[in-house]
Structure formats: structure tokens, C-alpha cells
Amino acid sequence: MGSIDPGQLGGWFDAYGPRLALYARQWLDAALAEDVVQEVFIRLMAQAEPPANIQGWLFRSVRNGSISQLRRQIRRKHYTRVLATDRRNWFESQPGDLLDARNAQQALLDLPVEQREIVILRIWGQMTLREIAEIVEKPVSTVHHSYQSALQSLRTKMKAVPGQI
Amino acid sequence: MSQENGLTPAQRELEAALGGLQPAAMQIERDRFLYQAGRASATRRNRAWPVLTAALSVMLGLSLLHRGEPEIQTVPVERIVYVQSPGHAPAAVFPAAGWTPAADPDLLQAQAYYVQLRDRVLTEGLDALPLRPERLDRPGQTDLPTAGQRGRQDYLPLRQSLLQRRILLLNGDSL
Numbered sequence: 001m002g003s004i005d006p007g008q009l010g011g012w013f014d015a016y017g018p019r020l021a022l023y024a025r026q027w028l029d030a031a032l033a034e035d036v037v038q039e040v041f042i043r044l045m046a047q048a049e050p051p052a053n054i055q056g057w058l059f060r061s062v063r064n065g066s067i068s069q070l071r072r073q074i075r076r077k078h079y080t081r082v083l084a085t086d087r088r089n090w091f092e093s094q095p096g097d098l099l100d101a102r103n104a105q106q107a108l109l110d111l112p113v114e115q116r117e118i119v120i121l122r123i124w125g126q127m128t129l130r131e132i133a134e135i136v137e138k139p140v141s142t143v144h145h146s147y148q149s150a151l152q153s154l155r156t157k158m159k160a161v162p163g164q165i
Numbered sequence: 166m167s168q169e170n171g172l173t174p175a176q177r178e179l180e181a182a183l184g185g186l187q188p189a190a191m192q193i194e195r196d197r198f199l200y201q202a203g204r205a206s207a208t209r210r211n212r213a214w215p216v217l218t219a220a221l222s223v224m225l226g227l228s229l230l231h232r233g234e235p236e237i238q239t240v241p242v243e244r245i246v247y248v249q250s251p252g253h254a255p256a257a258v259f260p261a262a263g264w265t266p267a268a269d270p271d272l273l274q275a276q277a278y279y280v281q282l283r284d285r286v287l288t289e290g291l292d293a294l295p296l297r298p299e300r301l302d303r304p305g306q307t308d309l310p311t312a313g314q315r316g317r318q319d320y321l322p323l324r325q326s327l328l329q330r331r332i333l334l335l336n337g338d339s340l
Contacts, residue, residue, distance in 0.1 A: 006203050013195065018188040034191050038198060045202040091186040098182035123184050144171060151176040158179070 004050050012054060013041055019124045020062045022090055026117050027066040030088040032073075036065040059125055060135050063117075099158065107157040115150035118143055279331060294324065 017037060024033035040061040044050070051057035090108070091101035108116050114136070121132045129147065133140040172180065285293040 003206075006199050009202060010195065010199050013198065017191050017193070021191050022188040030189075030192075034193055037191070038193055038201075041198070042202045042205045045206040089189050092189050094185075094187060096185070098185055101186055104183060104186055119183075123180060124188055148171060148176065151172070151179055154183070155175060155179050 003048060004045055006045075008050070009041065009045055012044070012058070016055065016058050017041075020058055022124055023059060023117075023120050024062050024066040025090060026113060026120065027070040028073075032069055033066065036062055036069055040065055055125070055127065056131055056135065059121060059127070063135060103158065104154075107154050110157060111150055111153060115146050115153070118147050119150045119154070122147055275330070276334060279327070279334065282327075283331075 020037045020040070021030070021033050024036045027033075028036065040058060043061065044058070089101060090105045093101045108119065111119065117136060118132055121127050121135065122129070125132075127135075129143050130140050132147075133143045136143065138146075282294070
């Protein structure tokens with residue numbers, strides 16, 4: 001297998017870019033999250049060969065990059081409730097959506113960060129619980145339990161909003 | 166996503182509804198990003214040659230430092246050397262200080278003739294002196310009258326002038 005050509009990279013960028021940015025926003029604001037995603041794709045381009053599991057490699061790299069960036073922000077004391085002050089929406093509102101995008105975003109923000117990460121990897125990363133367990137470095141059973149708990153919490157919060165599930 | 170067990174129908178319904186939400190588009194310009202990614206990749210690849218060259222230079226330098234001095238082998242070679250006996254060694258003539266070889270071919274010829282004549286006198290005595298002065302350019306020939314024609318007294322001034330010539334040569338004066 002040879003090096004990555006720009007067309008291949010563009011395809012991956014279109015397919016995974018927004019979902020990776022959403023994943024990075026668990027720790028960072030929108031601008032920093034996109035910076036991390038961009039750096040990860042540039043690192044991917046520099047690889048001699050594409051990773052065997054491109055999706056797993058991308059999400060794991062974005063996770064590591066985001067957590068490193070978050071630690072740098074905390075060291076510099078620039079991190080003051082980034083997620084609360086981030087005004088950019090996580091989701092595009094569509095007419096056919098079954099859920100209100102902003103309510104869903106708020107419900108996700110209210111989850112513990114460990115649960116929120118698992119929900120995003122599962123639903124928008126379209127990964128299996130086993131793949132998620134490898135990324136978050138936890139047993140599959142723990143991931144499964146956290147995911148179930150997160151869905152239950154989300155359902156409870158969304159039910160409280162009129163017109164939601 | 167429905168292959169995972171343990172979810173209630175309500176949880177699956179919520180999962181499907183959440184999955185319908187599209188993540189917000191990124192604000193990165195796609196074409197600009199791809200250009201930057203390609204450029205960064207090319208820069209990293211081009212960095213390989215300078216790094217390789219530097220590494221080879223360091224290795225070459227280290228190998229030269231650790232090579233040490235070359236081993237010199239002495240091979241005896243037998244040669245026949247002809248040595249003149251001390252009794253026949255010509256006396257060394259050292260030119261006076263400031264003397265420079267003249268470019269005049271006649272002078273050089275005269276010097277060579279003098280040295281030959283001197284060697285003959287030193288080995289054979291005064292009898293080696295020719296009775297008639299020879300032409301310097303053609304030894305054995307003479308433009309002057311023979312000793313028999315002019316007498317031995319005529320030859321003495323000639324020998325005197327030869328001795329003066331020798332003194333001048335030793336002093337480095339021009340003739």
C-alpha cells in the first residue's frame with residue numbers, strides 16, 4: 001500500500017471531519033476542536049501508509065489531540081468553562097429532525113463527560129461498543145453500562161421538554 | 166446500531182432520533198485545508214534527504230576520526246651505489262656570497278673548461294696544462310700560435326691570465 005493521495009484524504013475529510021469535530025468539542029471549543037481535527041488529518045497525510053482502521057485511528061488521534069490541547073489550556077489558565085461559553089451549535093437543524101438540535105445539545109452537555117464521549121462515539125462515530133472500549137480504554141461491559149445509563153438520562157431530559165421523545 | 170443487545174425499544178428509538186441529527190459543518194475551507202495538508206506532507210518528505218545527508222556526513226566524519234594514522238611499511242631495496250674514493254674527490258668550490266649564475270653561455274663554457282683543466286692539473290700535475298690554449302667551444306683547436314711557434318715564455322702570460330680568471334670566478338666577478 002502506498003502513501004495517501006489528496007483525493008483519498010479529501011474523501012475521508014468529508015466523511016469524518018464534522019463527526020470528529022463534534023467529538024473534539026467534548027473537550028474544546030469549536031475553533032480549537034477544528035484545529036485539532038485539521039492537525040490530525042495533516043498527520044494522516046504524512047503517514048507512509050494509511051492506517052488499517054482509518055475510523056478508529058482518526059477518532060483515537062482526535063481524542064489524544066483534544067485532551068492534550070485541553071491540558072495545555074488548563075496549564076495556561078485559559079480554560080474557563082469553554083463548553084458553556086461556546087456559542088456555536090453542535091448540530092445542523094433540519095426540518096425533518098425528530099429532536100430539537102439545541103435541546104439535544106444541552107441534554108448531551110448535561111451528561112458526565114465519560115458518558116457523553118461514549119454516546120457521541122456510538123451514535124455519530126458509528127462505532128461498535130468494542131471499538132469504543134478500545135478508544136476510551138475501558139472494558140466493553142463498562143462502556144455498555146455507561147451507554148445505557150447515558151441513553152436513559154437523555155430520554156429523561158428530553159421527555160421533560162414538550163414535543164420531544 | 167441495533168445489533169447491540171441490552172437496549173429497550175425506547176432507548177433504540179432515542180438512539181435513532183439522535184442519529185438523525187447532523188453534526189454542524191466545519192468552518193475549515195476544504196480546498197485550503199487539502200492544499201495545506203499536501204504541502205505539509207511534501208515538506209516532510211523533502212526533509213528526508215537533508216537528514217540523510219547530514220547523517221552520512223556525521224558517519225563519514227566519525228569514521229575519519231577513528232581511522233588513525235596509516236601504517237608505514239619499510240621495504241629494504243638493494244642498490245649498487247658508486248662512491249668516488251676520497252683521494253680523487255674534487256674539491257668543492259663554493260661561490261662567493263651574492264654570486265648568481267650568469268646567463269652568458271660563453272662564461273658558462275669558460276667555467277666548465279676551467280673546472281676540467283683544474284681537475285687535470287690536480288690529478289696529473291702542471292704537465293697536464295696544454296702547450297697551446299684550446300678554443301673553449303672546440304677543445305683541441307686553437308686560434309693562437311703554438312707554444313713551439315711563440316716559445317714557452319709566451320705561454321706564461323696566458324697561464325697567468327687563466328689564474329686571474331679563476332680568481333675572478335671565485336670572487337663572483339664578471340669577466
